[in-house]
Amino acid sequence: MTVIRPRPLVDIPRRSRRPYVEPEPGTNSSPRAPQLHSSEHAWARSYRARLRVTDTIIIFASIAAAFVARFGIDGVATQVAGFPVAYFTISVIIGSSWVVALYAYHTRDPRVVGMGLSEYKRVANASALTFGILAIAFLVAKVDIARGYFVLALPLGATALLGSRWIWRQWLLKQRAYDHYLSRALVVGGRDDVEYVVKQIQQKSGAAYNVVGAALEDPGAGKLVVGDRDVPIVANLDTITQAASNLHVDSVIVAGQPQGGGTFIRNLGWALEGTATDLVLASRLTDVAGPRIHFRPVEGLPLIHVEIPQFEGGKHVLKRALDLVVSGMALLVLLPFMVAVGIAIRLDTKGDALFRQERVGRNGSTFRMLKFRSMVQDAESGLAALQARNQGAGVLFKMKDDPRVTRVGRFIRKFSIDELPQLWNVFVGDMSLVGPRPPLRREVDGYETHVHRRLYIKPGLTGMWQVNGRSDLSWDESVRLDLYYVENWSLTGDIVILWRTFHVLVHPTGAY
Template identity: 75%
Template sequence: MTVVRPRSVAGAVGGRTPRSWRRFAVSGGVESLRPGDGRPWAHSYLVRLRITDTVIILAAIGTAFVVRFGPHDVAASVAGFPVPYALISLLIALSWSIALSAGHTRDARVCGTGLTEYRRVASASALTFGLLAIVFLVGDVNVARGYFILALPAGALALLGSRWMWRRWLIGQQRYDHYLSRALVVGDRDDVGYVAAQIQAKSGAAYHVVGVATENAGRDLIDIGTERLPVVGGLSDVTDAARRLGVDTVIVAGQPRGGSRYIRDLGWALEGTATDLVLASRLTDVAGPRIHFRPVEGLPLIHVEIPQFEGGKHILKRMLDIVLAGAALIVLAVPMLIVGLLVRLDSPGPALFRQDRVGRNGSTFKMLKFRSMVVDAEARLAELNDKNEGNGLLFKLKDDPRVTRIGHIIRKYSIDEFPQLWNVLVGDMSLVGPRPPLRREVDGYESHVHRRLYIKPGLTGMWQVNGRSDLSWEESVRLDLYYVENWSLTGDLVILWRTARVLLHPTGAY
């Protein structure tokens, strides 16, 4: 989505208060908001961020001071005159705090979003110390490098950690309908339904849809997923409905009737209110870094980068695979030997299971796994086809009789996948990528699904951290194609981190 006009900080983050603090009047299926829409929640959250940031900055600089100098009163040299380090520390703290504000790290549109917020915090921190280093050099300020260098990584890591914890807290609050922007979705029936359903499905979407405006809806309520949303009127009634419902955001879905002129007039009508105007683009499964805005004489052009499947980014990905897979094999060598021994003792047959899988560009390789089934599992597959619980081309059976006792355990926690670290090390696979398919699955692909093979399959991926076997075939394909076209090294690290959490709290593994 694209925010086309800013609004007040209060309206961006907190729109909806706990149910016990709200009172609604419902008339004709339309929710009307009474005074007290909960925006103090937003102000409270941003104040908490400022306080936390300030405490962390002071603690980081104070810790660096004590570690470097001990509890002694020392002074820096400025043009031959001593200046107390307390003054230097205060200058660094003040500059750091200003940089966090100037870098919009507490901007309402990025609070709780994750990577964008973290990038801004890291950039503001690095910029602060870079500029201070130049100022100290030009001003001939003799500052102890150990003290100066120690404060940056300690403070930056602590700031990122605190933002991560606040984000977890915020998402938890949003599950109870706190800290959400009240949204009104506007557009054609199909576009409105799609956008509202996507917002409803994402716990971190930060919006609560309280109504829709669409022409020719034919009824007062529209079923969207698990909710019934009120139709507040047609496209010409949006401004009045936004004021009546006290919404924080009007989301224009797709291209409504009237096109750009309608959007322009709607923006003018919302001027002077605390309501944001957001455009939901028809671009699907395109990540933000691939989208660039290039206005030409008032014409807002959206440039979408074409995915690249070769080049330096892929070389860096390979280097990351080698380093992390090699380190993991060394650390897990003894535990993997123990698992292999348990597999052998549990049932007759080898500890490792080798299976032909299809890799990048259709090449075939031997994928390794700890054997979790009886040795004749492949031969017995035909007799179980009528019990298949999978979707599309995938065979899945929750209570598969071929799985051994130890197999149930290692499959639940994905321990059976650990030998694939060797496939990663030798280059058949990557740490993160689409699920490695069987040849029979590839033979049944629709033409567009072959794009999954444009990059190496992964030990983990979007499917692993979004439900695994509980996903439908269509959703699994969509996630894999999204990754193929939008992956990044930062995104890979996030997926690896989320995979570690999934292993501790497995879902969809059987």
């Protein structure tokens, strides 16, 4: 979505959410919405203030910890242009610069707070830039600063800042589950476009909008049914500003390309001038991540540049390096545990501890994927008799109570322990730590044309499918998640998925 005039999201308490009042005849001439009351800014100011206080405490606490660890309580002085300067003064300069950098990088901007990756990136970039600039400045000014103190403060403070933002985000998401800390939104456009936008907002916990009404080109019925929610139709395209005023709307979201095109959007923006309401444009660019979208205005013409996915290059080299390091270390650390699992499998039923199966990898190549055996030895021969009881999605075969699964197998499947041998597949290059689910040949043979795009990168030990419901997902949703990852993956995103995977292992969902 493109926000034309961003402003802080606001939380309107439930008791103050007034019902829609039909405008009087002849009031379609874009009346002004009321100015935003100061009380409606309260949550935004309060939340930013909390972040500001937390950030400041963490920064100076981390610098103090680095100071004490390096110099002790008594402290020490350094030389600046031949004059002694206490390290306490240097610490204050570093801390103050860090605080200013977080402000300059808009890390508490309403458009990013609570949004996850974007917020974390800004905090990390601001922290790295602070220490980079200070390092250069100290070098030029010939400040004799202790490297141990300087190096310790950055990772300690940056880690604590990111952890703090993550904790605040969890709190914010819980509040939004109760319709708190949300921006009241009116979605405008054609029926299909409005339904699509409302559906996407409902599915995204970080969307930060509470859709309180819709304005359609052809209003028709009095409500719009989207999923399990009824959205009231409160206006047509001529009465949007009156409806926004009556509903105390914070954002008007234009879905798709409504009648009137650019002229309509321009006039709507003019009608909302001087009010407390944002104008937001929702594009139908589906499954395109934000970093691939860039704006290039040409003489007043806003052009949206969408980067084409690249499946070769330096980014993939870095991905392979991450795979090697993490899988190698994991194999060394987990080897005793994996040996114990193998012994338990052999004691439970006859047969090998490892199960080897041909899977399809990148560009259609095949490899032998390793798993701990969770079924009886002759499980493959009994598959045909169970096809009629298939509970899987699309070309996948899944059964919640598969009779071929052993006692130990049921346990290791629940916590995904059976997948651990695939660390070897990652280490030798057949798979990646993160990627689409590795498919069987019979599954690939049943793919529709566009689904073959899943094979453009290596399959993963974990991925979007595993952290978003696994076997509980429909086939179409599984494909959409995999294709989204293929076209939008990043190293930062991979790390986030790996982190979410640990949460899924502790609280298994859709694992059978």
